Amino acid sequence: MKILVCISKTPDTTAKIAFTDNNTKFDTNGVQWIINPYDEWYALVRAIELKEKDAATVIHLCTVGAADAEPIIRKALALGGDEAIRVNAESQDSFYIASQIAEVAKPVGYDLIFTGKETIDYNGSSIGGMVAELLNLPYVSLATKFDLAGTKATITREIEGGEEICEVDLPLVVSCQKGMAEQRIPNMRGIMAARTKPLKVIEPAAIDALTSITGFELPPPKAGVKLVPADNPEELVRLLHEEAKVI
């Protein structure tokens, strides 16, 4: 079985968010880059678990990004991917990225494509659905559990106020979130092995983005907290009722 895991480079969850060039560009100064947590903790680790059950499984990783994405690809390979493909292009919009991934996937014919449910920078939740459409495959989004018996996948996905369990035959695309797997830390053997695993760099296909970023803005600062003394919780209830009008 062949699995493709889509990997994105995102700022660390604690990164300070600021903008430059008249608020049109993300300020990367001092930013630590990580593998998008949904891609790493859930999509990639679940793929590795599937490979641990069936040694014939091959895991490919795909990222769309410039050369500075390579450290995070090496880390993903250290966790357990077999080989990686980097499409050498700066991200433009989700359709551009999804189209590049679809171009990579088309000739290979993966049985399973995993993405994270969203990236923590642009929060689009779009790549999985777009890749599925471009490859004409079924798509299960926001999956919290994934099991495989032969070519039949049993998947639990989030719905409002609960979950839904569904069955679908491979090949398909799945977007992954919490519940799918537990975070792992690469071990020394993995890190050493990752150094020699193949990392193929390919040039992007000619694709026109559908959207563009015009600018950024930061939310207005909070006015400051109104503290109520601990011996007077009744006053807090009154404020929420009469002033904030929320209860």
Added chain:
Amino acid sequence: MSVLIFIDQAEGHVKKTSYEALSYGSKLAEQTGTSAEAVILGKTNEDLAALGKYGVKKIYHINSEALNNLDAQVYTNAIAQAAEASKATIIVFSNNVDGKAVAPRLSAKLKAGLVSGAVALPDTNNGFIIKKAVFSGKAFAKITVNTPVKIISVQPNSYQVSAGEGTAEVVPLSVTVDAPKIKITAVNKVSGKVPLSEADRVVSGGRGLKGPENWGMIEEMAELIGAATACSRPVADSHWRPHHEHVGQTGLAIAPNLYIAIGISGSIQHLAGVNRSKTIVVINKDPEAPFFKAADYGIVGDAFDVVPKMNAAIKKMKGIQ
């Protein structure tokens, strides 16, 4: 030309987030001088004509058994045909669980630019610019859509539902519907509770509550004010509460009108999931808890002392014995 709004259902009932999408799309049709139309899939228990009060003039109903459950591929093809019938130039979804499954597919199919998670109506004075939250709510981006057909998915709890007078014309639409490839085998819902993603008010507990046996007062407060319950990541990871209650960067991102955080310190990852809540209340015994910086109201105090007193005050206010 039209703005076509996708009306999403659960068990034959329109979701609350769809009323937001209907209100948003109808206002947008007014703004762009086009007609507000909608599409609904599968069987429904709703009086569709009455949805006209949200401003929509025409509703296409594609009633096929294959559409009673979500298969994003089947939905996409059906909505694409409705968009053609409606001559839609803008298609509006809610950015809820179904919107996240279908809108990206439709965008790729129609080569129509998608902005997911819009928090306001587009600025159409100079192009077509939509504001959405990025970096998990720590900033906003203004996105220009460069294609003739545009798709917007509206962030839940970001646009006020507005209802007036009016009746919609209901048009049964017959289109090609594929056989679903996804078979739903079970649905597990927590019944009788407000779904967290749709809740106006949320009461949330953290590690400060010391153990799952202490959640009674959290649930009591939630019930008293009609709120959903939530929790921080360590609480979900310790299995004190189910994973679907986890809000934060790697859990659910929510934006209710009221978020009450009890015994949660407010790590940057937790704040990323809740910072778009309109009013934030923090109860924590540590005056240095970072959450106070993001809060509107707070009490520095012991939750085990403060929360029961608040519950008593709420009961008194509501006249409950």
